[in-house]
Amino acid sequence: MATPLLQTRDLSMHFGGVKAVRNVNFSLAEGELRCLIGPNGAGKSTFFKMLTGQLEPTHGQVLFRGHDISRAHAHQIARLGIGIKTQVPSVFDGLSVRENIWLAASRIHSGEQARRLVDEMLERIGMTKAAEMIVGQLAHGQRQWVELGLVLSTDPELILLDEPAAGMTHEEVQKTAELVREINRTKALIVVEHDMQFIRMIAKQVTVFNQGSVLVEDNVDNIMRNPMVRDIYLGKQAAA
Amino acid sequence: MMLDVRGLCTGYGRIPILNGVDFTVEEGEFIGILGHNGMGKTTLLRALMGYLPATGGRVHFAGKDITTLEPYRRSRIGLGYVPQGREIFPGLSVLENLRMGCIERRDISEQEIIATVLDQFPRLKPLLDRAGSALSGGEQQLLAMARCLCGAPRLILLDEPTEGIQPSIIDEIVETLSRLRATSGLTMILVEQNLDFIAQLSQRILVIQKGRITQEVQPDALHNASLVGEFVGIAT
Amino acid sequence: MKARGYNMAGLALVGAIGLAFMFLTPRFAELDVVLDLTVYMIMAILALSLALIWGYGGILCFGQSAFFGLGAYTYAITMFNMGESTVPFLLAILLPAAFAALLGYFMFYGRISDVYLGVITLTVTLILFNSVNSTAGPEFHIGAARLGGFNGIPGIPPLNIPGNKGAVIDLEGMFYLCTGSLLLTYFGLRLLLASQFGRIIVGIRENERRAELLGYDPRAYKLATFTIGGALAGFAGCLFANWGNFVSPTIFGLSQSAQIIIWVIVGGRGTLIGPIVGCIGIQWLSAMLGANQPSGGSDLWSKIFANAPLILGSILIAFVLLVPKGLVPTLSDIVLSLFRRRQRQEQRGFEPQQAE
Numbered sequence: 001m002a003t004p005l006l007q008t009r010d011l012s013m014h015f016g017g018v019k020a021v022r023n024v025n026f027s028l029a030e031g032e033l034r035c036l037i038g039p040n041g042a043g044k045s046t047f048f049k050m051l052t053g054q055l056e057p058t059h060g061q062v063l064f065r066g067h068d069i070s071r072a073h074a075h076q077i078a079r080l081g082i083g084i085k086t087q088v089p090s091v092f093d094g095l096s097v098r099e100n101i102w103l104a105a106s107r108i109h110s111g112e113q114a115r116r117l118v119d120e121m122l123e124r125i126g127m128t129k130a131a132e133m134i135v136g137q138l139a140h141g142q143r144q145w146v147e148l149g150l151v152l153s154t155d156p157e158l159i160l161l162d163e164p165a166a167g168m169t170h171e172e173v174q175k176t177a178e179l180v181r182e183i184n185r186t187k188a189l190i191v192v193e194h195d196m197q198f199i200r201m202i203a204k205q206v207t208v209f210n211q212g213s214v215l216v217e218d219n220v221d222n223i224m225r226n227p228m229v230r231d232i233y234l235g236k237q238a239a240a
Numbered sequence: 241m242m243l244d245v246r247g248l249c250t251g252y253g254r255i256p257i258l259n260g261v262d263f264t265v266e267e268g269e270f271i272g273i274l275g276h277n278g279m280g281k282t283t284l285l286r287a288l289m290g291y292l293p294a295t296g297g298r299v300h301f302a303g304k305d306i307t308t309l310e311p312y313r314r315s316r317i318g319l320g321y322v323p324q325g326r327e328i329f330p331g332l333s334v335l336e337n338l339r340m341g342c343i344e345r346r347d348i349s350e351q352e353i354i355a356t357v358l359d360q361f362p363r364l365k366p367l368l369d370r371a372g373s374a375l376s377g378g379e380q381q382l383l384a385m386a387r388c389l390c391g392a393p394r395l396i397l398l399d400e401p402t403e404g405i406q407p408s409i410i411d412e413i414v415e416t417l418s419r420l421r422a423t424s425g426l427t428m429i430l431v432e433q434n435l436d437f438i439a440q441l442s443q444r445i446l447v448i449q450k451g452r453i454t455q456e457v458q459p460d461a462l463h464n465a466s467l468v469g470e471f472v473g474i475a476t
Numbered sequence: 477m478k479a480r481g482y483n484m485a486g487l488a489l490v491g492a493i494g495l496a497f498m499f500l501t502p503r504f505a506e507l508d509v510v511l512d513l514t515v516y517m518i519m520a521i522l523a524l525s526l527a528l529i530w531g532y533g534g535i536l537c538f539g540q541s542a543f544f545g546l547g548a549y550t551y552a553i554t555m556f557n558m559g560e561s562t563v564p565f566l567l568a569i570l571l572p573a574a575f576a577a578l579l580g581y582f583m584f585y586g587r588i589s590d591v592y593l594g595v596i597t598l599t600v601t602l603i604l605f606n607s608v609n610s611t612a613g614p615e616f617h618i619g620a621a622r623l624g625g626f627n628g629i630p631g632i633p634p635l636n637i638p639g640n641k642g643a644v645i646d647l648e649g650m651f652y653l654c655t656g657s658l659l660l661t662y663f664g665l666r667l668l669l670a671s672q673f674g675r676i677i678v679g680i681r682e683n684e685r686r687a688e689l690l691g692y693d694p695r696a697y698k699l700a701t702f703t704i705g706g707a708l709a710g711f712a713g714c715l716f717a718n719w720g721n722f723v724s725p726t727i728f729g730l731s732q733s734a735q736i737i738i739w740v741i742v743g744g745r746g747t748l749i750g751p752i753v754g755c756i757g758i759q760w761l762s763a764m765l766g767a768n769q770p771s772g773g774s775d776l777w778s779k780i781f782a783n784a785p786l787i788l789g790s791i792l793i794a795f796v797l798l799v800p801k802g803l804v805p806t807l808s809d810i811v812l813s814l815f816r817r818r819q820r821q822e823q824r825g826f827e828p829q830q831a832e
Contacts, residue, residue: 018374038406039376039378039406039408039409040376040377040378040379040404040405040406040409041375041376041377041378041379042376052689054685054689073688073693074685074688074689075688075689075690075691075692075693075694078688078689078690078691079691083689083690084689086689087404088325090683090685090686090689091683091686092679092682092683092686093682093683094682095678095679095682099675099679102675103675103676103679103687103690104690106672106675106676107690107691107692110672137252137255138278139277139278139279139281139282140277140282140324140400141277141278141433142277142278150686150690154690154691163404166403166404167277167324167400167403167433168277168433169276169277169433170433170435172277194404194405194406194407195434196407232408233406233407233408234407234408235406235407235408235409235410235411235412236407236411254813254816
């Protein structure tokens with residue numbers, strides 16, 4: 001059996017008395033797209049933070065291509081090929097859109113090539129006209145696009161998207177879904193989202209988190225019909 | 241008339257965002273505001289609350305001209321604001337957050353206010369001692385709304401309350417807000433991207449484009465998402 | 477691309493003014509004026525060192541004077557021991573740099589956060605002050621150099637042409653050296669900041685977490701920035717020791733550190749010209765108001781108006797409240813808005829559309 005791209009073994013995070021993530025065993029194959037859903041506070045973002053080195057697990061392991069990255073620094077993990085779009089958009093607010101993208105692109109390329117890639121990325125995220133705007137002055141949804149551009153520019157193998165559709169209009173949500181499907185042609189993704197319409201546009205396999213552990217893993221149709229999941233999370237949405 | 245906005249203009253430094261916004265809100269109405277990102281939805285709410293100075297136009301609240309009033313004064317006369325991103329006090333407990341919301345109330349005791357508000361938000365009852373930062377996003381949203389209600393506002397400005405909130409709590413929020421409309425005559429201006437949510441709660445919906453209110457639609461018009469794209473969509 | 481055009485023109489202007497200033501001043505000014513101007517140049521280099529670390533790097537260092545003083549003292553002590561200035565000159569830059577690297581390593585790799593950085597750097601400079609201040613007796617010496625304690629080290633031999641002990645620098649030569657150094661420092665920093673390294677440290681300042689998540693190690697970049705800043709301050713210190721041929725522990729003092737910060741705040745954080753202007757402006761104003769002591773005059777007017785600390789304190793308060801961005805950024809904003817007013821007639825300025 002091929003080594004999974006990403007694997008966690010008994011991964012746990014305790015903050016004082018609070019067990020935010022509990023013994024999570026998770027596995028993602030090369031090029032797989034997984035959706036991660038669950039109630040607010042279920043531990044999804046904490047899980048992501050452990051995968052990207054922002055938090056050191058209390059115990060357990062994170063393996064990327066078989067290598068233990070549980071205690072690696074965030075910048076090392078980024079260089080290994082994991083990129084993350086965080087729940088609260090994390091961009092360079094005082095700099096222009098172009099400069100933001102450049103900072104990401106220049107980690108991989110230099111000089112003229114970097115500049116070209118920046119132009120291409122600006123086009124891809126629909127920010128060419130806004131390229132010289134200061135990111136801090138953009139609307140929330142636009143900042144999300146900038147962050148997506150940042151993450152894509154470093155060309156990671158595995159992309160973690162934490163609520164990519166937040167603050168987006170319906171058309172932008174569709175555009176994001178298309179982008180996710182397009183990225184998935186060459187890269188693996190784990191997507192956390194609450195927008196069920198968005199999930200339906202992209203999902204195949206879904207992992208449901210609840211209270212720090214994996215509740216159930218199944219394909220998207222079964223998950224939507226699962227009574228436990230409806231109870232703790234979906235509410236009436238499942239009917240839609 | 242609860243709120244009367246005429247020709248409101250504002251922006252950030254050299255960049256104008258609102259270019260003459262006109263609309264009115266009657267007492268007890270829930271109106272929704274729809275529009276693409278960057279069109280001025282959040283800017284409008286911030287300007288109504290006084291965080292952005294008006295470079296043109298006037299705002300009247302319950303007959304009084306509040307165009308140049310500072311945010312804290314607007315809050316005192318009955319405007320409540322629940323910003324995008326919640327902004328609850330992370331270092332304070334749920335109870336302390338609610339108590340902060342009661343600060344301007346002189347009419348009845350804090351305990352009574354909080355008890356009444358908690359009845360509307362029962363999910364917060366077991367969480368009173370929890371620190372704000374330890375709450376989940378959905379719980380924080382409920383807290384932000386509850387805290388706002390502690391100040392007994394007559395008009396609430398809600399900025400994208402469902403963003404990042406799980407579907408079952410969104411249902412709860414719809415229920416709670418509908419109940420509040422029915423029982424307490426609360427007036428509300430709601431900015432949202434979630435079409436179902438805005439349709440369920442609003443009596444009418446204003447579309448904002450390039451810093452102006454360009455049309456008004458009925459909630460049923462929102463049920464076909466692709467059509468919505470058309471009328472909210474813009475040609476340059 | 478228009479911005480780059482302005483940039484080039486601006487740089488050329490600065491270069492032209494700088495060179496003109498450098499070559500014309502000794503011709504037309506009295507020697508004592510040249511002497512005063514020389515120390516302004518030196519202090520401007522010191523201001524630039526903090527402009528780099530704090531303005532661009534976002535590292536609040538309250539003890540930049542530590543490196544300044546180390547540079548001065550290193551030059552003095554080594555010079556007394558060696559008699560020829562090449563090694564002392566180099567050491568005066570390398571030792572503060574090494575010290576900055578060591579201190580920086582503990583602070584940045586220890587993940588010390590902003591406020592505490594300020595506290596630690598301040599404490600370091602105070603420790604240096606107190607230690608050196610108490611080295612007054614003859615038993616305190618490094619080789620042939622007595623540390624001198626609160627008396628300082630007088631009679632520091634000046635720089636000579638490398639290899640030629642006899643060819644010692646004179647007053648005019650010092651002026652050329654210091655002004656030339658300031659110009660080199662300014663353009664060198666401009667180059668550095670336009671490079672990939674420079675743009676990354678600004679990114680780290682803006683959002684360290686995001687820089688990390690993109691794969692940049694912020695600790696290493698901050699360490700490099702801090703070390704370069706330390707080296708620059710040390711260099712300024714060496715020049716200072718040559719200018720006055722004297723150095724004393726007050727160079728490590730709180731007052732000196734605070735002044736550097738004030739220059740950068742008043743001149744404009746996030747620019748290079750700003751701190752230069754702020755530094756020279758405030759230095760000149762202080763000199764005009766009669767050094768750093770309240771004037772000898774006993775009447776109320778002189779007590780207020782010739783009271784340099786009072787005036788300078790008021791200036792700082794006024795700037796922080798009214799001109800928080802600093803002099804140069806505010807002036808450039810005003811100039812730009814005048815240009816833009818013309819453009820605005822044609823352009824309907826609103827936020828960009830969603831590209832569809």
